[in-house]
Amino acid sequence: MKKVLLYSGGMDSWLIDKIWKPDIKLYINIKGEYSKEELKRLPKDVIIEELDLGRFEREDKIIPMRNLFFVTLASLYGDEICLGATAGDRVLDKSIDFGEKASDLLTYLWQKQHWTEERKIKINLDFKHYSKVELLKMYKNQGGDLKKAFNETFSCYYPRHNGNECWTCKPCFRKAVAFTIVGFDIGKEKAKRVIRYIDSEILPAIKNGTYGRGKEEQDILEAYKVLKEKYE
Numbered sequence: 001m002k003k004v005l006l007y008s009g010g011m012d013s014w015l016i017d018k019i020w021k022p023d024i025k026l027y028i029n030i031k032g033e034y035s036k037e038e039l040k041r042l043p044k045d046v047i048i049e050e051l052d053l054g055r056f057e058r059e060d061k062i063i064p065m066r067n068l069f070f071v072t073l074a075s076l077y078g079d080e081i082c083l084g085a086t087a088g089d090r091v092l093d094k095s096i097d098f099g100e101k102a103s104d105l106l107t108y109l110w111q112k113q114h115w116t117e118e119r120k121i122k123i124n125l126d127f128k129h130y131s132k133v134e135l136l137k138m139y140k141n142q143g144g145d146l147k148k149a150f151n152e153t154f155s156c157y158y159p160r161h162n163g164n165e166c167w168t169c170k171p172c173f174r175k176a177v178a179f180t181i182v183g184f185d186i187g188k189e190k191a192k193r194v195i196r197y198i199d200s201e202i203l204p205a206i207k208n209g210t211y212g213r214g215k216e217e218q219d220i221l222e223a224y225k226v227l228k229e230k231y232e
């Protein structure tokens with residue numbers, strides 16, 4: 001039974017790697033808008049596959065069916081496949097239902113037949129029960145180094161010309177919130193950008209009741225308060 005983690009280099013998969021300890025980390029280069037930035041930062045022990053799905057990337061960054069392609073490719077590497085999804089992920093191809101159906105389908109296709117021995121494939125979505133903040137706390141509690149986690153994770157949608165994170169996009173903001181909640185100081189320059197992003201993109205939705213993320217909203221408001229008090 002080999003454990004395969006679908007690895008992106010973003011905060012979720014970076015933390016899951018440290019907590020779940022897979023045998024194989026698999027990065028699938030879809031040649032999308034920010035694949036280049038992700039590739040630059042991958043650890044040496046990550047296996048890289050290519051699958052040209054970037055052509056289907058929509059403006060909102062969604063690639064339809066992405067994770068169905070991913071788990072199918074990952075089943076060629078191992079039997080237990082972790083998608084690296086956390087509680088904040090709402091797309092259907094990271095849902096618990098998807099995990100069960102994809103496990104069934106792949107196990108069906110990998111049954112004993114003239115070209116293969118039987119293999120049972122399991123899609124692991126255990127980390128769906130945890131938010132980014134909870135994942136980061138787990139890592140911290142097992143002795144993890146927050147500074148290392150902060151510096152080695154990258155999931156910005158719009159990296160700046162020098163390759164740095166923008167701190168004004170959704171993944172940057174979510175990373176900043178999680179680290180602030182666990183007590184890590186992200187520094188003044190980043191804090192100012194994150195505050196501006198929350199002011200313009202997030203607070204209005206929370207106030208209107210259209211943000212729709214329950215507990216995560218409390219974390220956002222708490223982090224926002226901490227950053228405001230410290231840096232404004």
Ligand SMILES: [Zn+2]
Pocket residue numbers: 155156157158159165166167168169170171172173
């Ligand atoms: Zn960004």
